[in-house]
Amino acid sequence: MGGLGSGNNNRWANKTDAFHKLDLSTFKREWFARYRSGAMTWSRGGHKIASINYHLSPQSMRLTYVSGSGDNKQSIDERFDLAFTPQHFGGLRWWIICKSCQRRCRVLYGAKLFRCRQCYELTYPSQYEFIRVPGLPIAETLKDKLGGEAGFAYPFPDKPKGMHWKTYQRYERVYYEAEERMEMALMGRFVSSN
Template structure:
């Protein structure tokens, strides 16, 4: 059984940094029936980087994996995560995890890996957009407009002309917004580069 190494060096963690157990995906795979035993894997570049064993019982799923933090010894982890159920608008029931972290029991769809799989609040995780710098958000917004205009992604790529069939007024409005976001992103990047150069004494 592959392990999960908890602990991340540098910066606060976001939800994108973590391995996730999404009960919706597990339910869609038909694996929430009592008696099911299976392995859930994570891959990167086609290579397995971690896995976890799960065994479904009545109203709970037992997790089985190994964990270590910051290079410490591997530790065997084996514990149940209880389930809750809610009705769906079109019939049937939807499954939820009850966060197994001590004192929590929040009803959530996703658990995030660590020494213990727990909810976002218990791991004190932010969504990636909450950790983005202003210039990152500006760059993302500019790229959204570039996609709508049919331009190549990336604010350093040259802009192109008006898409066929788009009104000039719409194009000019989008182009102005794109340029404003691009200028904000480039100014932020330049400022950050200046700070880094100062720290390095360049």
């Protein structure tokens, strides 16, 4: 029970990494007390692909953004209430209340509207990994951050202008260590299947 392939996984379900992610941990708690406003952008390969404006208050978070394009372009202005639950050793945990299902969540995912993972019936990409390799998601993220093509079939990108060599070499080391672990996992899977 609970092994590889168990459970009711829908192979065609949308994955969380295909949506814009708005994580409550991105915002510092004092920003809410100071009624801070700002903008958040998403980029892929160094190119801006989306942005939203946020307005924070101690009880809510307001998001304003444009959804769609051309004739389907629509201005969205939504206010999300915040909830708080006490922690065992003191302090409070902050939550966003989803506009559709009224559930508490820490992360909203953006499609036409920002909603929780359950509302969009999203799954995590790790639910479909048949070979688990420690550090692989981090290596993929670093490669994307440097503007490289996804996957080990493409070379590690060159150092971007302005990045310190020490930082670039650390990223490169993490990537190649993950690539080596991936090769070992694939070899192990190939050997065990024969």
